[in-house]
Amino acid sequence: MKEPVLIGNGQGFWGDSIDAPVKLMHDGPIHYVTLDYLAEVTMSIMQRQKQRNPSRGYATDFVHLMKETLSAIVEKDIKVIASAGGVNPEACREAVFEVARELGLTGLKIGIVEGDDILATLPELMQSGAEFNHLENGEPLSLVQDKVLSANVYISSLPIAEALEQGAQVIITGRATDPGLVLAPLVHEFGWRADDWDRLAAGTIAGHILECGAQATGGNFSRWWEVPNYAQIGYPIVEAYSDGTFIVTKHPGTGGMVTIDTVSEQIVYEMGDPKNYISPDVCVDFTTIELEEVGKDRVKVSGIKGMPSTDFYKVSLSYLNGYKASGTLTISGPQAYEKAQKCAEIVWQRLKDAGFTFDDTNSEYLGLNSCHAEINPIPEQVNEVVLRLSARDVNPDKITRFGKEIAPLITNGPPGVTGFAGGRPKPQEIVAYWPALIDKSLVETSVTVEEV
Amino acid sequence: MKKIRLLELAHARSGDKGDSSNVGLLANNEAAYEIIQDQVTAERVKRHFGSIVKGKVDCYELPNLLCLNFILHDSLGGGGSESLRNDAQGKTHGQALLLMEIDVPDDFETT
Structure with missing residues (x-):
């Protein structure tokens, strides 16, 4: 010792x-x-x-x-x-x-x-009585079971x-x-x-x-x-x-x-x-x-x-819950914040005109209030601001379409817009988290030690 | 009385639990702990965070660490990878709480 x-x-x-x-x-x-x-x-x-x-x-x-x-x-x-x-x-x-x-x-x-790793045995475990109800809201796993990507104790x-x-x-x-x-x-x-x-x-x-x-x-x-x-x-x-x-x-x-x-x-x-x-x-x-x-x-x-x-272990399940993407533009010069707000308005209007709405969208103004909202007032004059636009939807094609609507603003919106690098934002899978419990008696761990 | 920001008598750290964040607010000394216990209530924290916190705020006390632990429910826009927010994990909520203004006696000395 x-x-x-x-x-x-x-x-x-x-x-x-x-x-x-x-x-x-x-x-x-x-x-x-x-x-x-x-x-x-x-x-x-x-x-x-x-x-x-x-x-x-x-x-x-x-x-x-x-x-x-x-x-x-x-x-x-x-x-x-x-x-x-x-x-x-x-x-x-x-x-x-x-x-x-x-x-x-x-x-x-x-x-x-x-x-x-209980992903493979999840159906058997559920048959033998494990429920895997969501730890916070109590919802049954059956709501998302066909979309589960991983399940680990x-x-x-x-x-x-x-x-x-x-x-x-x-x-x-x-x-x-x-x-x-x-x-x-x-x-x-x-x-x-x-x-x-x-x-x-x-x-x-x-x-x-x-x-x-x-x-x-x-x-x-x-x-x-x-x-x-x-x-x-x-x-x-x-x-x-x-x-x-x-x-x-x-x-x-x-x-x-x-x-x-x-x-x-x-x-x-x-x-x-x-x-x-x-x-x-x-x-x-x-x-x-x-x-x-x-x-x-x-x-x-x-x-x-x-x-x-x-008597329980916590289980961490993950499941596919749609797609999202975020894109940014830098807006500078006089009335930077006002221009950034206008840019956001234009993007969402164009998407709506093209027939696209989303499960969720977000417009944030990095440098001004993206982290702390209205806790501190926004200064009257800011030199520049980063506009961050995000969208989420179950349909990845809609997210792809959203990603195509950001770069055009550099030439067909207000002046002083730059910083569009790295290409169009692509849809990313949203891997959502589903915490649950499992009776300890249902889990068997094993240890093996081998020598090279 | 005078107004100072919390950051002059306390420090803080925040993290996430699903769609909630927690902020541990740690007073710099006993006198400061009494002041934050008195003034930094769950209701006050809920008001301070405004549109960020959609749910309720709970407060737990840890006198051994001169700490109040606040749970900010429904504060991360879905949390984890579901959130569209820049700060999807509430990493900055501790710094946000330290901006709160509180009342202290005119002769109160910050350390």
Whole structure:
């Protein structure tokens, strides 16, 4: 058993910094590096990829990262836990094994956790009583069942801990919870019981603080002007102890900062009822969290109370819900805002005249009020404004037609219009999100560890 | 009394949950926490956001973090990939709340 256990998160989402995980491994001591690659939309994209090619459907960025770091991972005995498996953890493992063989590495054990992907068994599950009613509005899944693109259970940290028990150095999961990637190594190292609610809660909070990467170390911090050296911002690390306390920090010499204020902002990120944060492992009371600054860039977290987990897993389903497109034009010079409003009026009028109406449309004035509406007044004179027009409809042909109506304004509308680059906006699929619950007894996860 | 903006005595972060956003408003100290508890009510937040928030606003208290957590229901134009809004995930709602004006005593010192 190591104590403290050092865990860093180098990837808050697919698209986060590609250098951050490498720096976590090289800029200071670390035992575990966690990497989160999945979002609801990602799962549906991966299902499509897998349907076209059975050997795809996972986060290929992770394989590139392994090419760069696997030798160092083995040399330094760092363990990596990544939700990079998407809807095909087995293929992801095979790709990493291929990297290991190219690098001449032997004896590397890679574990995969499966069982979260229930797309194929959805009809059977519904026959055996699972309802998958929408978690927020209670609507039955039958409304959209024929349009479902992906269905994944947020599994607990236990199968990940099991893979560690079996000696895996790299663990690839599908749809695990983000905090679970961090809780799992703590369960493994400290032998926390599955009903040790306070410690499981503590490990879950550690994971929650880490899950969005640099959002705990100065990223997205309100008083941004206080944050040193954003360019080289360090990603967050916890030093965790067996009693459930931990210290949030980052590698020495990196940019950013760790203070009570940067950590507490991340704690409240995407929070609902603070007294009942539900994960598959435990329910957590956020009002019990105590923070204390114990050094420069060191915040101690303690006091966390947990409650028994529920009998349900959360399920993330996605379904195709129409198409949308957005296009922008820059409007400059005298009366820029008035001209932009006129441009919007012209576009919607022309589409209407051509016989096209849409399920939803939106006209926004970037630079003036697209984010904060009427909270702040618009200045009387603005130098320029970006007009952003958007449309949504079940019929992609109508969205294609909308996309053709923006560029003409450069020559057949008001003056001072520019910035139409990148061609006509094309219809994008709208992948809508359908959260639901499933009884834990209906889900079976599996762990396999193999050696190259 | 004088008017100041929330950003002078608090900080905030926002994120999304479906078609709702949450804004965690964190006071800079105990005195500031008392002021925001008193003045930054759910009703006031609903009015502040105007046309952005179509639904109700709920408020939860976290005294341990000097925090009020507001849930802004139906505030993202459908949320996630369904929304046509530039800020489909409420990423900027925290900054928007910090623009709210509140009353403080003339001798109130911001930190």
